[in-house]
Amino acid sequence: MTRTHWAAITAVVLALLFAGAATVATAGDGDDSRPATPATDSADAGFARDMSVHHQQAVEMSFIVRDRTQDEGIRRLAYDIANTQANQRGMMLGWLDLWGLSVTSGDGTSMAWMAKAGNGGHGGHSGQRSASESGSLMPGMATKEQLERLETLGGKAAEVEFLQLMIVHHNAGVTMAQGCVELCTVGPERKLAQGMVDAQRSEVELMVDLLKKRGAQVRT
Structure with missing residues (x-):
């Protein structure tokens, strides 16, 4: 494995070391009327699973560009994204x-939980191509x-490629997080999702501004 891959793995491991304490603290915070244990097919569980995968790629891309x-x-932006998303993934x-x-x-x-969201879940789960067909795990992923x-x-060149990929990645992440804000029942998880929406926007x-300064445009 490359140094970049080891760095990404290390960041996630460190985040997971703190996840237990953070999880217990946040799980006990706020709304006592929430379900004690969300169902395996709930939006709460689906968001946690899918956004964990989504975040892992953001961490990986950030470590790649940091070295390029x-x-x-x-480099500062990449560090902030990697640090924030590794910790959120751990939670x-x-x-x-x-x-x-x-x-x-x-x-x-993946993404079945988004079907009931107001935006139709990125165009609806039924129309989503599989990873083998698209080469992508879920919407927004490289x-x-x-x-x-x-x-x-x-x-x-690396900066422009990273920015173009990460803008697409973030925009899809915002849609996913907004879906959790609408559908999730666990208060701390909704709060985390809203924080993702605000921060990633x-x-x-x-x-977008950094791309313009480099004479490049957002990738559509």
Whole structure:
């Protein structure tokens, strides 16, 4: 494994070490009327599972670009994204463990919990291509080929590629998090999801500005 991969794994392991304490603290905070244990097919469980996977790729991309550029602004942004999302991922995996639920769905699918969200769940789960068909795990995620390309670039080219990929990634993450705000029943999880919406929208605005300064446009 490359140094980047080991760094990403280390960040997640460190986050998980703190997840137990953070999970117990947040699980006991707020709304006492929440269900004690969400069902395995609930929005609470689905969001925790899918966003954990989504966050892991953001951490990976951030570590890649950190090693491919000397620009302090991009390196600082990458560190903030990696640190924040590794810790959030640890909390979500901690909740699943606390609830006694698997970190993967029983049928191996993703995003089914979004079907009832007001936005139709990224166009509806039924229309979502499988990972083998699209090369992507779920909406917004970079393909294996895109990640491999990012690892071959350096300097400004790596910065632009990272920003373009991460804007798409964040926008999809915002939609997922908003779905949890609408559908999740656990108060602390809804609060975390709303924090993701606010923070990632702000980071998207920053990344769009950074792209413009590099003479590049948002990828559609």
